[in-house]
Amino acid sequence: MAESQEQVDYTNLLLAELERALSPARLAPYMRIAGHDRKFAIQLYLWNARLSKAFLFPLNVAEVTVRNAIHHALTTHYGSADWIFNPPFQQTPQSVRSHQTAHARLLAGRRAGAPPVTADDLVAALNFDFWSNLFRWEYDALWTLPGLLNATFPNLPAAETRVDVQNRVQKVNAFRNRIAHHEPMHRARHRDYHGAILDLIGLISTEAADWVKACSPP
Secondary structure, eight states, X not given: OGGGGGGOXXXXXXXHHHHHHHOHHHHXXXXXXXXXXXXXXXXXXXXXXXHHHHHHHHHHHHHHXXXXXXXXXXXXXXXXXXXXXXXXXXXXXXXXHHHHHHHHHHHHTOOTTOOOOOHHHHHHHSOHHHHHHTTSGGGHHHHTSTTHHHHHOTTOOTTOOHXXXXXXXXXXXXXXXXXXXXXXXXXXXXXXXXXXXXHHHHTTOHHHHHHHHHHSOO
């Protein structure tokens, strides 16, 4: 675990092996900050991993609550959870590919005689990009359906629209993707992102946002 770095004896051999394994290119941003002190750079790399790890819980809750809120609202609107198998609205080619890939992966992983794929299975299998992209301008007609936006985000300020939700969701999703791709986070405004995550969750549930805040102080 990253918390154990104080117990590591950073010998020259270990530092050389870590640099080789992680690659000089990967360590370059940390080397610049560390003044090309290799040990310090490795410790910064580990600190970055700790920081990224700390955001996994709030990001997890944000992703799960957003996708569940959208699914619940559309299930209510269309009268069935099975809307997810064949979305009854025009999708972008990117969303179609994402949907097909997730569904195919679920089907391929099914053993003979296993229960059929459920709506909940597919909701969970679709990545956050799929859900985030539903707020792009191409889906403007979807979110003009009466009451749908507010059914999804009951705490959305009255003056905010799909565009505001898109900006909120995309900011959180972009940050999530940076962490998922192990990018350096040392220059990110961590408190701002933590606040953006809490705000997004709070649009759906203030209680859930308060819980995440209590369990993941910035």
